[in-house]
Amino acid sequence: MAEDPNFTLNKASHASHCLRCLRGLPGSFAEADTSRVAIGFYCLGALDILGLLSQKVNESVRQGYIDWIYNQQTASPLGTGFRPSPYSSVSTSASDSQQDDHLFDRPNLIMTYTALLSLAILRDDLTRVDRKGLVNLVRHSQQDDGSFSAFPGKGEADLRIVYTAFAICHMLDDWSSVNIDKAISFIRTCRTYEGGYGEVPFSEAQGGPTYCALASLHLLPAEYSSSATLSVKERRSTVRWLAQNQAKDGGFRGRTEKVADACYSFWCGASLRILGAANEVDEASNADFLNRCQFRTGGIAKTPNEVPDPYHTYLSLAALAMYPPKTENLTWSLPRLDPLLNATEETARWARDHLRISAIS
Amino acid sequence: MSSRTSSPDFPPLYAERPEWSDVVPIPQNDEDANPIAPIFYTPEYKDATDYFRGIVKTGEKSKRVLELTESIIRLNPAHYSAWQYRYQTLLSTSSSLSDELTLMDTYATEFLKTYQVWHHRRLLLTLLHQPPSSPSPSSPTPTTTTSPTHTPTTTPPLPLQAELTFITSALRTDAKNYHTWAYRQWVLSHFSRPELWSGEISFVESMLDEDVRNNSAWHHRFFVVFASGVREGDEDREEVRRRELAYTKEKIALAPNNGSAWNYLRGILTHTHTPFATQADFVLPYTLPYPSPSQTEPLDKDVDVKMTDEDKDTDKDEKNSSPENTVVDLENPRPEAGADLPSPLAIEFMADIYEERGGKEDVLSAVELWKSLRDEHDTIRKNYWEFRINDALHPSR
Numbered sequence: 080m081a082e083d084p085n086f087t088l089n090k091a092s093h094a095s096h097c098l099r100c101l102r103g104l105p106g107s108f109a110e111a112d113t114s115r116v117a118i119g120f121y122c123l124g125a126l127d128i129l130g131l132l133s134q135k136v137n138e139s140v141r142q143g144y145i146d147w148i149y150n151q152q153t154a155s156p157l158g159t160g161f162r163p164s165p166y167s168s169v170s171t172s173a174s175d176s177q178q179d180d181h182l183f184d185r186p187n188l189i190m191t192y193t194a195l196l197s198l199a200i201l202r203d204d205l206t207r208v209d210r211k212g213l214v215n216l217v218r219h220s221q222q223d224d225g226s227f228s229a230f231p232g233k234g235e236a237d238l239r240i241v242y243t244a245f246a247i248c249h250m251l252d253d254w255s256s257v258n259i260d261k262a263i264s265f266i267r268t269c270r271t272y273e274g275g276y277g278e279v280p281f282s283e284a285q286g287g288p289t290y291c292a293l294a295s296l297h298l299l300p301a302e303y304s305s306s307a308t309l310s311v312k313e314r315r316s317t318v319r320w321l322a323q324n325q326a327k328d329g330g331f332r333g334r335t336e337k338v339a340d341a342c343y344s345f346w347c348g349a350s351l352r353i354l355g356a357a358n359e360v361d362e363a364s365n366a367d368f369l370n371r372c373q374f375r376t377g378g379i380a381k382t383p384n385e386v387p388d389p390y391h392t393y394l395s396l397a398a399l400a401m402y403p404p405k406t407e408n409l410t411w412s413l414p415r416l417d418p419l420l421n422a423t424e425e426t427a428r429w430a431r432d433h434l435r436i437s438a439i440s
Numbered sequence: 441m442s443s444r445t446s447s448p449d450f451p452p453l454y455a456e457r458p459e460w461s462d463v464v465p466i467p468q469n470d471e472d473a474n475p476i477a478p479i480f481y482t483p484e485y486k487d488a489t490d491y492f493r494g495i496v497k498t499g500e501k502s503k504r505v506l507e508l509t510e511s512i513i514r515l516n517p518a519h520y521s522a523w524q525y526r527y528q529t530l531l532s533t534s535s536s537l538s539d540e541l542t543l544m545d546t547y548a549t550e551f552l553k554t555y556q557v558w559h560h561r562r563l564l565l566t567l568l569h570q571p572p573s574s575p576s577p578s579s580p581t582p583t584t585t586t587s588p589t590h591t592p593t594t595t596p597p598l599p600l601q602a603e604l605t606f607i608t609s610a611l612r613t614d615a616k617n618y619h620t621w622a623y624r625q626w627v628l629s630h631f632s633r634p635e636l637w638s639g640e641i642s643f644v645e646s647m648l649d650e651d652v653r654n655n656s657a658w659h660h661r662f663f664v665v666f667a668s669g670v671r672e673g674d675e676d677r678e679e680v681r682r683r684e685l686a687y688t689k690e691k692i693a694l695a696p697n698n699g700s701a702w703n704y705l706r707g708i709l710t711h712t713h714t715p716f717a718t719q720a721d722f723v724l725p726y727t728l729p730y731p732s733p734s735q736t737e738p739l740d741k742d743v744d745v746k747m748t749d750e751d752k753d754t755d756k757d758e759k760n761s762s763p764e765n766t767v768v769d770l771e772n773p774r775p776e777a778g779a780d781l782p783s784p785l786a787i788e789f790m791a792d793i794y795e796e797r798g799g800k801e802d803v804l805s806a807v808e809l810w811k812s813l814r815d816e817h818d819t820i821r822k823n824y825w826e827f828r829i830n831d832a833l834h835p836s837r
Contacts, residue, residue, distance in 0.1 A: 235559050337616065
């Protein structure tokens with residue numbers, strides 16, 4: 080495989096794909112209104128893994144991105160966090176903001192997690208983050224059953240949001256706002272007979288929520304390790320299910336008997352790494368699959384011959400950073416990734432060092 | 441619901457409509473020097489969202505807001521503010537929630553993959569079928585910010601049964617849609633009425649008749665039979681276990697390499713604390729090549745793998761063997777002719793049986809099977825099988 084000239088990670092063209100998306104999206108991407116901060120994270124995160132951020136984005140633009148992200152930081156009576164974009168803001172100037180706005184122009188936990196990581200990727204010092212407000216936001220987003228909703232108050236809640244709440248608490252090094260026991264019990268109720276986790280109780284085992292469950296349990300402070308650790312039997316069946324999700328074409332699928340999709344190389348691959356079972360991935364065929372998902376003009380798609388997007392580009396690169404193929408071809412060499420926070424180890428360290436509450440008080 | 445007079449495909453912009461001239465549109469305030477991923481909106485989307493912000497600013501909740509939010513949702517079904525404002529407007533204007541649910545039928549099939557479509561539906565159904573007493577504290581509660589004392593003005597709600605029928609038809613468009621299945625599981629567990637549950641097994645069976653590899657349907661079966669508790673008529677758990685084992689094995693016979701069915705088999709056994717070894721006779725033929733005239737069987741010398749049903753012996757004292765020679769042994773259905781054998785999933789299962797038995801010889805037998813997976817039958821997982829081998833030979837725990 081190493082001799083195959085087509086087996087090359089096209090770093091420069093993937094960087095171009097992400098730069099294009101950062102600069103603007105076509106009108107057919109209106110759905111991105113409610114996730115622009117997350118899309119920014121995928122683009123900036125991909126450039127971070129590629130090691131091309133400071134080379135491809137000059138300092139004043141990087142500062143501009145930092146300022147834009149901070150402009151999405153929104154205070155509400157129930158806490159402070161980041162919104163996806165100004166799409167629902169009715170304020171025409173910064174001073175003109177009404178209480179009523181908060182209902183529609185609200186901070187969101189998923190966006191808050193991706194905004195914080197993006198600021199860390201941009202090596203912002205994070206001093207403008209309202210830490211107390213974040214703690215408050217997390218507190219008011221926990222539901223009676225231990226889960227978290229994206230917004231404060233009652234609402235849709237699932238494992239994705241539990242994970243983002245936990246990642247925020249972990250970076251802040253402040254868990255005071257969370258009922259941890261309830262959250263652990265919610266995570267447990269999402270476990271299924273297959274050994275994976277569903278997004279909500281009773282739903283089908285899927286790679287994404289499985290990652291969210293396992294990463295959440297491992298982000299917890301050490302004193303919870305006894306209640307958070309899987310039993311030997313549970314761990315076995317989860318590792319088996321994850322390993323069984325590597326498809327014959329080398330990629331990973333998110334659910335039993337579905338076809339492989341590039342993003343699950345990350346969700347399943349990171350899950351195995353978190354469980355200490357990273358050796359069980361066939362990284363050569365995984366890289367071969369992702370190699371074939373590369374789009375000719377840049378970006379990585381969910382399957383070969385599909386159209387690329389920042390989400391699959393970022394997660395494929397993150398998977399390759401964890402599972403680099405053994406090859407002489409140096410294009411595949413990437414920095415090490417922190418599987419729990421989903422960022423390069425250096426960025427994850429930056430986030431922890433600069434965000435912890437004790438860093439400012 | 442307000443009716444649309446112009447073509448629904450190309451309605452005039454809100455800015456061009458006299459009946460909207462009293463609203464002051466508010467453009468999106470995204471004037472940063474370096475915004476991240478700005479969207480080059482279509483004129484229709486920009487127009488509708490400018491007017492939406494104008495409406496939010498004044499707090500108007502009227503019938504025309506329903507039209508405006510519908511326009512936005514059609515252009516961007518993930519616009520959760522529009523969904524939320526629409527919901528509040530429905531309540532404030534005492535609009536018919538049944539009509540809204542009907543409108544949502546088309547949305548759900550068009551925008552299957554959007555969270556908001558299903559969340560909105562959940563809120564509607566919760567209100568339409570609010571029990572007279574207070575709902576259970578663990579159930580999801582709608583984000584009701586306006587008065588919850590909404591009284592539907594028109595048609596009474598359809599029975600909940602109709603909701604399951606709707607979901608079934610939505611699954612025809614996308615049989616593995618995650619949101620659709622999660623929504624079905626929510627309807628069943630949230631309302632938990634006996635008449636809702638009663639048709640679920642036959643529903644699952646029809647889905648699996650369509651596609652025996654539909655893991656969502658298998659998962660749903662486990663949810664209905666085991667994970668959601670014991671219901672009337674299913675109290676005889678021994679009978680339930682027997683029924684589920686028979687069904688699953690029949691499906692494995694049909695498609696021996698179907699991971700969903702094997703996972704379900706493992707699920708039944710683990711859930712009912714049944715040793716895997718009880719299935720050794722069933723699994724064995726699937727671990728061998730097919731057809732293979734010279735094959736001998738280490739576990740049960742009486743059974744000849746290549747025998748057809750007609751040839752099958754009748755002396756076995758199994759309770760399910762039939763007095764006639766022509767009837768299939770329900771406990772141990774054989775692989776269908778032409779099946780792709782051996783099945784790596786069967787070999788894995790057999791190795792687990794050996795490992796479960798735990799004797800020194802058993803472990804070595806398991807290791808042999810794992811080696812055959814590693815080297816021949818399932819090489820993509822060679823590292824995993826290597827791990828199983830090492831783990832069994834040198835247990836660290």
